[in-house]
Amino acid sequence: MYCDAMINKELVAASTEPLILSLLADGESYGYALIQEVKRLSGEKIQWTDGMLYPVLHRMEHRGLIKSRWGESETGRKRKYYSIKKDGKEAMVRHHEQWSLVHGVLSGLRKEQHV
Amino acid sequence: MFNLDQAILEWRRQMLAAGIKTPVPLDELETHLRDEIEQQAKSGVNEAEAFRVAVEKIGRANLVQNEFKKVEPKWADLEWKLTEVLLAVGSILAPLLMSHSVLFHRGSSAMTLSQKMASLAAFVTFALLVWAGRLSYRVFPVIPRKRIRNAISLASFALLGLWLQVLLRVILPRHDFTMSQVTLAFIWGWITPMGGWAGLFWGLETAARKKVPLASP
Numbered sequence: 001m002y003c004d005a006m007i008n009k010e011l012v013a014a015s016t017e018p019l020i021l022s023l024l025a026d027g028e029s030y031g032y033a034l035i036q037e038v039k040r041l042s043g044e045k046i047q048w049t050d051g052m053l054y055p056v057l058h059r060m061e062h063r064g065l066i067k068s069r070w071g072e073s074e075t076g077r078k079r080k081y082y083s084i085k086k087d088g089k090e091a092m093v094r095h096h097e098q099w100s101l102v103h104g105v106l107s108g109l110r111k112e113q114h115v
Numbered sequence: 116m117f118n119l120d121q122a123i124l125e126w127r128r129q130m131l132a133a134g135i136k137t138p139v140p141l142d143e144l145e146t147h148l149r150d151e152i153e154q155q156a157k158s159g160v161n162e163a164e165a166f167r168v169a170v171e172k173i174g175r176a177n178l179v180q181n182e183f184k185k186v187e188p189k190w191a192d193l194e195w196k197l198t199e200v201l202l203a204v205g206s207i208l209a210p211l212l213m214s215h216s217v218l219f220h221r222g223s224s225a226m227t228l229s230q231k232m233a234s235l236a237a238f239v240t241f242a243l244l245v246w247a248g249r250l251s252y253r254v255f256p257v258i259p260r261k262r263i264r265n266a267i268s269l270a271s272f273a274l275l276g277l278w279l280q281v282l283l284r285v286i287l288p289r290h291d292f293t294m295s296q297v298t299l300a301f302i303w304g305w306i307t308p309m310g311g312w313a314g315l316f317w318g319l320e321t322a323a324r325k326k327v328p329l330a331s332p
Contacts, residue, residue: 030146031143031147032146032147032150032151049172049173049174050147050151050172050173050174051144051172051173051174051178051179051182052174052178052179052182054140054143054144054147054179054182054183055179055182055183055185055186056182058140058183058186059185059186062186063325064325073146073150075153077146077149077150078142078146079146080142080143080146087325
């Protein structure tokens with residue numbers, strides 16, 4: 001069924017951190033919005049388990065890649081906002097380098113096979 | 116009749132029972148739950164169903180807790196925090212104490228004014244070297260293995276020890292120094308390099324801790 005089109009679990013796990021960093025590089029955000037954004041950008045093919053995102057965010061905060069603050073939503077609900085830190089930006093650049101390397105190798109190989 | 120607040124209260128109880136700590140993670144999860152329910156309600160789903168789906172999407176309490184457990188500070192982290200505090204306080208306090216004893220020392224080995232100034236400069240350099248290591252951790256190589264980092268720190272410390280022997284047994288006896296001159300030579304010759312060593316240690320350890328964002332989660 002829809003499972004074929006979904007990205008597999010390992011790939012989702014490995015891409016979580018670069019995705020979060022890249023999303024936060026565009027500006028402050030919160031857990032629910034991050035999940036929605038990734039779902040939208042991936043055409044619903046990347047779906048994070050909601051509860052699992054928060055431990056990842058906390059771990060990244062603990063490592064000093066991102067920081068958080070409590071704020072208020074438009075409806076007055078208290079909400080935890082995350083933003084990227086300098087170390088996080090550096091980590092993001094390195095992630096991008098590594099992913100493009102893998103991507104480059106893969107597409108190079110595919111071209112070879114089609115010639 | 117379905118009562119949302121009651122249902123959320125019950126859900127909080129289950130999460131608590133699984134060990135999710137209050138207030139931070141649980142409050143954050145609750146906000147998420149309410150956002151999700153609100154979103155579903157907008158598309159016409161009734162509250163009870165929206166709640167059921169939202170809870171399911173967050174996942175089982177024990178699974179979420181397992182993930183949170185991985186991020187709780189471990190003993191090694193606390194130990195490192197303590198080391199950092201000691202380094203920070205020590206790098207300021209030690210030069211201050213040494214300056215005090217140099218400035219207010221009386222008796223035959225009391226220093227002249229220029230010797231005092233030279234000593235103070237050495238202490239300032241000491242503190243600067245320690246902090247330079249910490250602040251420039253980005254230029255240090257990342258050595259992920261603790262044992263190799265320990266070996267480097269120990270080896271450089273041993274080298275300093277060797278240098279101290281050379282300084283005290285070989286170099287200084289060849290000069291006809293007064294006591295205050297010996298003290299000054301010792302301060303510049305050994306205390307200041309110690310600052311460099313502490314800076315090296317701090318920088319290496321910080322680099323290994325901060326510069327490894329690519330370690331898998």
